[in-house]
Amino acid sequence: MSPDEIEQKRRRSLALSLVRAALDAVEPGVAVRRHLVVAGDRLEVNGRTYDLRRYRRILIVGGGKAAAPMAQAVEAVLGDRLTAGIVNVKYGYVAPTRLIEINQAGHPIPDERGVAGARRMVELVQSATADDLVICLISGGGSALMALPAPGISLADKRRLTDGLLRSGATINELNTVRKHLSAIKGGQLARIARPADVITLVLSDVVGCPLDVIASGPTVPDTTTFQDAWRVIEQHGLAEDLPPSIARQLQAGLAGELPDTPKPGDPTFDRCCNVVVASNEIAARAVREYARTQRFNAMVLSTFVEGEAREVAAVYAAIAREIAHSGQPLARPACVIAGGETVVTVRGHGLGGRNQELALAAALRLDGILPAMVIALGTDGTDGPTDAAGAMADGYTMERARALGLDAPKFLADNDSYHFFQQLGDLIVTGPTNTNVNDLTFILVFPERG
Amino acid sequence: MSPDEIEQKRRRSLALSLVRAALDAVEPGVAVRRHLVVAGDRLEVNGRTYDLRRYRRILIVGGGKAAAPMAQAVEAVLGDRLTAGIVNVKYGYVAPTRLIEINQAGHPIPDERGVAGARRMVELVQSATADDLVICLISGGGSALMALPAPGISLADKRRLTDGLLRSGATINELNTVRKHLSAIKGGQLARIARPADVITLVLSDVVGCPLDVIASGPTVPDTTTFQDAWRVIEQHGLAEDLPPSIARQLQAGLAGELPDTPKPGDPTFDRCCNVVVASNEIAARAVREYARTQRFNAMVLSTFVEGEAREVAAVYAAIAREIAHSGQPLARPACVIAGGETVVTVRGHGLGGRNQELALAAALRLDGILPAMVIALGTDGTDGPTDAAGAMADGYTMERARALGLDAPKFLADNDSYHFFQQLGDLIVTGPTNTNVNDLTFILVFPERG
Numbered sequence: 018m019s020p021d022e023i024e025q026k027r028r029r030s031l032a033l034s035l036v037r038a039a040l041d042a043v044e045p046g047v048a049v050r051r052h053l054v055v056a057g058d059r060l061e062v063n064g065r066t067y068d069l070r071r072y073r074r075i076l077i078v079g080g081g082k083a084a085a086p087m088a089q090a091v092e093a094v095l096g097d098r099l100t101a102g103i104v105n106v107k108y109g110y111v112a113p114t115r116l117i118e119i120n121q122a123g124h125p126i127p128d129e130r131g132v133a134g135a136r137r138m139v140e141l142v143q144s145a146t147a148d149d150l151v152i153c154l155i156s157g158g159g160s161a162l163m164a165l166p167a168p169g170i171s172l173a174d175k176r177r178l179t180d181g182l183l184r185s186g187a188t189i190n191e192l193n194t195v196r197k198h199l200s201a202i203k204g205g206q207l208a209r210i211a212r213p214a215d216v217i218t219l220v221l222s223d224v225v226g227c228p229l230d231v232i233a234s235g236p237t238v239p240d241t242t243t244f245q246d247a248w249r250v251i252e253q254h255g256l257a258e259d260l261p262p263s264i265a266r267q268l269q270a271g272l273a274g275e276l277p278d279t280p281k282p283g284d285p286t287f288d289r290c291c292n293v294v295v296a297s298n299e300i301a302a303r304a305v306r307e308y309a310r311t312q313r314f315n316a317m318v319l320s321t322f323v324e325g326e327a328r329e330v331a332a333v334y335a336a337i338a339r340e341i342a343h344s345g346q347p348l349a350r351p352a353c354v355i356a357g358g359e360t361v362v363t364v365r366g367h368g369l370g371g372r373n374q375e376l377a378l379a380a381a382l383r384l385d386g387i388l389p390a391m392v393i394a395l396g397t398d399g400t401d402g403p404t405d406a407a408g409a410m411a412d413g414y415t416m417e418r419a420r421a422l423g424l425d426a427p428k429f430l431a432d433n434d435s436y437h438f439f440q441q442l443g444d445l446i447v448t449g450p451t452n453t454n455v456n457d458l459t460f461i462l463v464f465p466e467r468g
Numbered sequence: 469m470s471p472d473e474i475e476q477k478r479r480r481s482l483a484l485s486l487v488r489a490a491l492d493a494v495e496p497g498v499a500v501r502r503h504l505v506v507a508g509d510r511l512e513v514n515g516r517t518y519d520l521r522r523y524r525r526i527l528i529v530g531g532g533k534a535a536a537p538m539a540q541a542v543e544a545v546l547g548d549r550l551t552a553g554i555v556n557v558k559y560g561y562v563a564p565t566r567l568i569e570i571n572q573a574g575h576p577i578p579d580e581r582g583v584a585g586a587r588r589m590v591e592l593v594q595s596a597t598a599d600d601l602v603i604c605l606i607s608g609g610g611s612a613l614m615a616l617p618a619p620g621i622s623l624a625d626k627r628r629l630t631d632g633l634l635r636s637g638a639t640i641n642e643l644n645t646v647r648k649h650l651s652a653i654k655g656g657q658l659a660r661i662a663r664p665a666d667v668i669t670l671v672l673s674d675v676v677g678c679p680l681d682v683i684a685s686g687p688t689v690p691d692t693t694t695f696q697d698a699w700r701v702i703e704q705h706g707l708a709e710d711l712p713p714s715i716a717r718q719l720q721a722g723l724a725g726e727l728p729d730t731p732k733p734g735d736p737t738f739d740r741c742c743n744v745v746v747a748s749n750e751i752a753a754r755a756v757r758e759y760a761r762t763q764r765f766n767a768m769v770l771s772t773f774v775e776g777e778a779r780e781v782a783a784v785y786a787a788i789a790r791e792i793a794h795s796g797q798p799l800a801r802p803a804c805v806i807a808g809g810e811t812v813v814t815v816r817g818h819g820l821g822g823r824n825q826e827l828a829l830a831a832a833l834r835l836d837g838i839l840p841a842m843v844i845a846l847g848t849d850g851t852d853g854p855t856d857a858a859g860a861m862a863d864g865y866t867m868e869r870a871r872a873l874g875l876d877a878p879k880f881l882a883d884n885d886s887y888h889f890f891q892q893l894g895d896l897i898v899t900g901p902t903n904t905n906v907n908d909l910t911f912i913l914v915f916p917e918r919g
Contacts, residue, residue, distance in 0.1 A: 226790065299795065317798040322787035324834075329780030336773035336809060339677065344750065347768040347798070358787060 025414060028464060031312065032393045032410050035305050035353070035460050036446060042304030043397060043455045045083040045156065045221055048296035049090035052219065062217055063293045069098060073148040077102025077117050078138040078207075080163035081156030081233060083221050085112035085119050086452055088154060092117060101141060104154055105134040105162040127164035127172055135165035139202060145214035153207065153216060157223030157454045159233025165201045167267050174261035175199055178251075185254040193231060197240055197279055198247040198271060199264060204230075204240035204279035209286045216290045222297040223454040225358050226322050229292050237290050240279035244271030298357040298455045301397060305460065309353035314462075316353040323358030327372045328430065330360050331379035331392070334461050338390035341463040350389065354461040368434020371402025373457055374409045374445070378435040381411035381419070382426055388413040391462040395446060398454035402436070407448040409439040418442055476865060479915060482763065483844045483861050486756050486804070486911050487897060493755030494848060494906045496534040496607065496672055499747035500541035503670065513668055514744045520549060524599040528553025528568050529589040529658070531614035532607025532684060534672050536563035536570050537903055539605060543568060552592060555605055556585040556613040561903075578615035578623055586616035590653060596665035604658065604667060608674030608905045610684025616652045618718050625712035626650055629702075636705040644682060648691055648730055649698040649722060650715060655681075655691035655730035660737045667741045673748040674905040676809050677773050680743050688741050691730035695722030749808040749906045752848060756911065760804035765913075767804040774809030778823045779830035779881065781811050782843070785912050786834035789841035792914040801840065805912040819885020822853025824908055825860045825896070829886040832862035832870070833877055839864040842913040846897060849905035853887075858899040860890040869893055
């Protein structure tokens with residue numbers, strides 16, 4: 018191998034070790050065990066201490082794509098102290114547990130199996146007393162997987178309204194406002210049902226910025242929206258005239274004060290409630306930063322809130338790499354800048370790819386000849402777009418190598434065909450499904466001059 | 469005024485002082501005087517020392533929109549030591565000088581007045597000997613303003629070819645390759661003409677990344693492209709058959725070795741040549757960083773290479789502001805992140821605006837309610853798009869204020885009407901023409917919580 022090839026191999030290996038550091042930090046089991054620690058009879062959760070001798074029962078509920086490995090980890094930590102539990106997971110997203118029931122259900126479209134599971138969760142926590150501890154496990158997909166319409170409302174009616182709102186251009190916030198007021202558990206209502214038990218909610222976040230009231234619609238988190246807000250959304254989108262009768266009845270009862278609204282911030286419901294984010298984009302980003310520092314890189318987290326068109330975001334990342342290579346700002350080399358969030362791709366072509374692969378391809382075009390620079394783009398769920406890759410890596414040599422293979426990079430980009438571009442270069446990152454999801458991460462690396 | 473209004477006024481005043489710090493650092497006269505210092509009989513330029521007693525004559529040439537104030541500053545520094553000089557400026561871009569002739573000429577389309585001026589520059593430096601010093605003043609627009617076709621080629625012929633290349637989608641690099649081989653002074657040829665005199669070139673850069681061979685087509689900078697490269701570009705764009713005869717003759721003579729190619733890196737032409745960037749995006753960005761630090765801000769330069777669609781770049785900047793507000797990464801508050809470059813706007817609407825105003829509008833949408841955050845977007849020439857504003861400022865209060873005025877921000881953005889949005893809010897930044905241009909700067913500010 019030429020010195021150049023040796024160097025490129027070394028870089029690639031470092032890149033993959035950063036990917037590994039990110040994924041290890043947010044693996045659901047690892048994440049739960051890191052935040053839920055038993056020492057003697059004490060349970061430590063994020064600085065809070067619970068005296069386990071106090072509890073008559075410990076009950077587990079929850080839902081989401083990562084609920085099974087989370088449940089497994091809770092069993093590993095609390096063992097025979099657990100009393101009972103059930104979590105809803107997407108079909109196939111199972112893991113072996115001893116006591117906690119893994120109930121497979123529909124996602125992204127809720128089904129009756131999910132509703133049945135959610136109803137059993139409600140029954141379980143309804144029975145809880147001040148001597149009980151409820152642990153709620155939340156992860157991506159939890160909103161659909163823990164769907165439980167308010168009494169009298171059918172899944173089909175709820176779906177019909179949701180579809181109408183989507184068609185008329187409702188925002189995700191508007192949608193959630195309505196959903197919370199048609200649900201039996203969303204918007205803090207699960208916490209109200211669990212009262213007066215202690216409640217610990219462990220959250221694996223797949224929403225940018227980690228808003229606890231949004232993830233799985235915040236079943237144990239105060240809600241700031243009201244029946245009035247929900248009604249206003251429905252009116253503004255012109256759907257008030259044509260509401261399914263069961264939904265009209267629910268909202269009218271809410272507006273008339275015959276139904277309690279969702280519990281608000283300051284409500285005593287939340288006095289014994291503790292929501293802990295065990296895995297998030299931020300946790301993954303910080304883990305990469307710490308790992309990069311052990312590899313003697315100057316490292317910083319730029320943001321975990323990045324949204325926007327993938328190829329344009331790539332332009333900014335490439336600009337940062339160029340600046341570091343040029344002036345050692347904002348970090349001296351070797352440098353690692355970590356950015357997270359979730360970009361989008363406006364599809365115009367007919368190729369195969371994902372937002373991370375497209376970001377890497379756009380970065381490759383802009384890093385042409387900037388030999389010290391490298392950009393690694395990763396979807397933490399291991400599935401970037403409809404592909405078997407988690408992302409891709411691009412560097413200052415990528416374009417030269419592409420030209421040598423006769424690959425027309427701008428054409429691949431125009432056709433949204435990043436997968437086939439990186440496949441032919443051997444620069445796809447393939448992890449397989451990771452059982453977790455904390456959105457996307459990009460690592461901007463700038464290596465020292467070879468000397 | 470309410471405490472909120474007082475705070476907003478304080479922030480606005482700080483924002484404008486950052487704008488001032490940026491513009492002051494790259495004002496052409498200031499920039500020249502900072503880099504060209506006379507101490508006794510010694511001239512200090514960027515660490516090099518020239519013994520002024522050695523020179524029989526000091527000659528000034530150059531071109532660009534800022535050439536007049538640069539010439540003025542050179543007169544202020546070197547006074548009676550100057551022998552003669554001429555610079556080409558855009559019509560109206562004048563400043564009073566005592567000795568150096570300010571020749572007004574066409575821009576962006578070169579005209580015969582510009583050619584006449586450039587010819588007189590060549591005559592002046594042609595006469596230079598080893599006992600002379602030539603100072604060349606380069607700024608934005610210099611390529612058009614110092615146009616001097618090679619002998620036998622007319623401006624009209626050169627223009628016809630350039631237009632053909634543009635129509636067939638040639639890149640700016642391809643265009644420059646051809647231009648340098650049809651010119652009498654571009655691509656280092658002015659330096660060759662000046663040999664064996666000492667040459668100092670002072671550059672005010674309006675090209676992202678400050679590539680010296682690109683700014684004004686690098687009249688005193690080695691060229692890496694050849695007659696063969698120029699010919700290949702013309703062939704690849706299918707223009708070889710239909711070349712104006714004068715251009716065909718020039719290129720054939722070049723290919724046959726009957727004309728010297730442009731001087732290459734390592735050519736002795738450049739032994740006595742010194743190119744100094746006196747003003748650039750990087751210099752402005754660093755000045756803002758230093759000023760922000762005097763105001764007790766944690767400050768860093770993120771990049772001076774940022775290109776991309778303005779509204780998408782804004783998304784990344786807003787994400788950085790959110791991260792700082794959320795976690796104190798990558799900088800603790802109060803924080804100032806400085807980013808420079810030049811974005812673009814894909815115009816889809818019919819409104820009035822510029823890339824900086826549009827960036828600020830897109831940032832305002834994403835900063836809604838992020839009260840500690842502020843984004844200031846500035847075109848350093850004082851003219852952002854076809855408007856009388858240099859840019860605009862947006863913060864976490866902007867959207868609330870816009871709603872109170874009944875302004876529909878997404879609609880203004882969709883219509884590329886950022887000027888009227890910020891005009892109604894009173895948040896335009898108006899500096900008037902600044903006589904300089906080092907592209908665009910954005911300041912991302914995150915203030916402490918008010919206490």
